[in-house]
Amino acid sequence: MQRDLVERARKGDHDAFAELAGAAISRLDAAAWLMLRDVEQAKDAVQNALVRAWRDLPTLRDPERFDAWLHRLLVNACIDEARRLRRHRLDVELTSLSVPSIVDDVSRIEDRDRLERGFLRLEPELRAVIVLHHYLDLPMPAVATILGIPLGTAKSRLHRAINEMRAALDADARVRGDLVEGRPA
């Protein structure tokens, strides 16, 4: 079914493309949001990726690879947006620190905030590999294909991303501990 839509869209059938875009936009939008953490920028990235997909569809060699190709377009669009926003992101990150809570539910929210802060510290390329693998649930060979890098590189990139996040969270926790105990961070 999807192959047929891709074939039709490649030949200029915009209705077919609309079906493809409609089926993909939730997934793309969520992935872009996770990578960028900014509603408007995520929208822009999704729009850029889909418009480019429509424009370049005739050059897609293998219709079966439409999803992977679309993911690649989205990742590239997100990386472009993230680089544009990096300075802004740092500002947001610094102002989002809050005091720790001792209530369990709030602690869970706190954990999520810390995850988000750790995630935001990652380079866009590292965020992408995490979203592709841990959110879109793509196996690492597919992630490597989408990113256009060797499998070993994709694996090492994921490993590095996880380590950097953990290191960031550990550092965050130490800072918080110092704040709680009244010492300078």
Next chain:
Amino acid sequence: MTTNEQFERGLTAWLHDDAAFRVPDHLDEVLLASAATGQRSAWSSLERWLPVDTTFRPRLFNMPSVGRVLAVAALILILIAVAVFAIGSQHRLPAPFGLARNGIFLSSRDGDIYRIDPKTAAAQSFELGEGFDFSPIFSRDGTKFVFLRSDGPIAEPAILTLYVANADGSGRRALTPPTESLDWFDWSPDGTRVAYMSKGFLNVVAVAGGEPVRLSNAGRVHFPTWLPPDGKEIAFRVETRRPAIYAIAPDPTSKRRPLSVTPANNEFDYQGINVAPDGKAIAFTRWTDDDVSRVYILDVVSGAERVLPTDAGFSQRGSVYSPDGKLIAYSRVGSGTYQIVVANADGSGSEHPIGPVKPRPPESYPDASWAFTPDGTALVIRYGNDDKGTTHLFPIDGSPETDLGSGGFEFVDVQRLAP
């Protein structure tokens, strides 16, 4: 469960929870934007037919951008400047390898083959009959060229025919029947045969006529290139998860033999092979598992490999030998940038930058292609892969560059003439 596994589970849960409430409301907006955007021609992407490394070989210009003919044609023709000399003896022919005198440019655009006079910058299309023609490549003696033709609407997979014509466009005739996924072709040194790929298999066809011969024993191949100086074998990359460089004699009963002995690092290894003019070495791009690419030189006799030096933090990609085999041109790739450089093929000395440092989009190859002129004095570099691309002639000695123009011409080849 390890700590890392716990962390990754928590990370996955957070990602899914965090994205669960996203409700995209801009589909209509997206569709309005896409509906207002024209689609590119299938032919406008070289990578549709040829892997990226292909653009590092003689195909200096990318595929023509169909549909923008009128807007760019006049500008391109005006901007193409004198780069090489086209005069010369009509009686003597250049040796198949080594330095030669520069002849005309052979190019294609929008399905037509053009000859471009380097003195006047005038472009003249050949009268080659009906069909969508592209990727012309001169024989090594400069007397003929082959090109690809599609007889009908472009389909997937592409059905293409390999044609040959004399350098003046006369004598056009088909060398092959219409063939699925015909790709990467190379003239034999003596100009009597052409090797090409079809659906990943190696084929050889005689220019004088006759049925193409498939060399099935070669396996799945890429970059088939006749080995200098005599062309008794064809070198190629074996397309497997562990690629290698092999050679095979051009007859269907021959067996392939390995030229490389070092096991590949991964399926991306041994890319973009380029054979030295004396046939004793092959340059290729090696990818390591830490996302670094480097240019290596393979000794064809011993199988020994050596890497060309570069500065720390840089990758290298897409090597091309100079006609005399003394130099190699490749892209030196840094973080977000690239630059074409020339280095001694024996690894001595340092890299010599040619042209400007250019930005490189993330996760992409350098958006350029390059080759030496037949006389070895200059490098022709095309930046960009669409009708906004620009082409330059950079003398190796650092003399001022010549702007060869911009636009959608596919700059394919420079004719070799007798010195």
